Amino acid sequence: MEWDWAFVWQIMPTLLEGFKITILATVLGAAVAAVVGLLLAIMRRSPIPAVSRTVGFVSEFIRGTPLLVQLYFIFYVLPDIGIRLSPLVAGVIGIGIHYATYTAEVYRAGIENVPRGQWEAAKAANLTTPQTWVHVILPQALPPMIPALANYFIAMFKETPLLSAITVLELMNQAKSIANSNYRYIEPMTLVGIFFLVISLISVVGLRWLEERYARMDD
């Protein structure tokens, strides 16, 4: 089968339509992952063992099982108990929570990397807990986290094709429907690959720059 440029230009608008959804899902998912991850990291540090142990186990469980199955679970099981979600919302929640368990580890490592002396000094200077976090701990903990967080952001972007399995009309799904209705797989599938590859390569350059700017965090 030959590569057909006319077909490529014909399907491009549909693919770009899907690509917009891919970007939207990535950005929303990243927002969920950033917030939920922080909550998980804070709960993991809880002095109550029941809370920290439970959160630890749940994170471990989510990290040890496939995102695809979790997406099915959210999309098919939750409606049984009366929670109906649109495919995109279910996908964003699924991917967001999955990656939150990874970002939580980044937050945890970042916070633990702040030397004990800083906490003690804050206490000695009579800062309140919120002041300690906002003015002392977070300004030191956040910059080293940025490259690691960006890394997961890219990973998330690459995982969004899974959303096609729960009928989100993102790039991969558009490509599949084009392929199935035209019986041509080579152009749509290759183009999806190229789309992802180009964005990933650009983001790898961006990531290198971030790593140089903010010293790499050893994990």
Add this chain to the structure above:
Amino acid sequence: MSVWSGYLTLILEGALVTLQLTIMGSALALVMAFLAGLGRLSRIFAVRALATTYIEFFRGTSIFVQLFWVYFVLPLAGLTLTPLQAGVLALGLNVGAYGAEVVRGAVKAIGREQTEACVALNLSRYQRMRYVILPQALPLMLPTFGNNAIELLKGTAVVSLISLTDMTFQAQVVRAQTGNTLIPFTMILILYFAMSWTISTAMRWLERRMSRNLDGVRS
């Protein structure tokens, strides 16, 4: 209850396919990781370029896109694969690219003085790698290899989308036939978690064993 035993067998059969994919995929990934990882450290430019291209290409797109590409586009080039072969190939090459970076990182983490000592002892490049560098680098690679194996296990869920009858596929079959989503999906989530837990426990054991012989070599 007797109805369920049939469905249980179905899911367990799927678990076997998942295991098979994980083991064969990991074997391929391990080979690719060492080939590409050591390839990136080669003196020959062409080998370095080839290894870098492989790594960037497979890390730049997701396993899902690669799987579809292997399954739908390669047949057009005259290479028809069964779903199992396509799955093992895509999973192995994808995770191998991540593993290659681990191999490279671990080899580079072994101090310069080790290399210099080998030169002083007149060891050949092969001997240096085989008897001095790799035995020290291997325990450094193991924890990340364990994580990669878990990523591969999670990646196997995606093969259900190219109609390979793995655990996720069978859970969908059970869902379609019984209309019940909660039981099959909870069950496979637990099975996936049990498998990833086994991998991480086995890796920790292996790591302890391998570093035992190195007592006193590394500080």
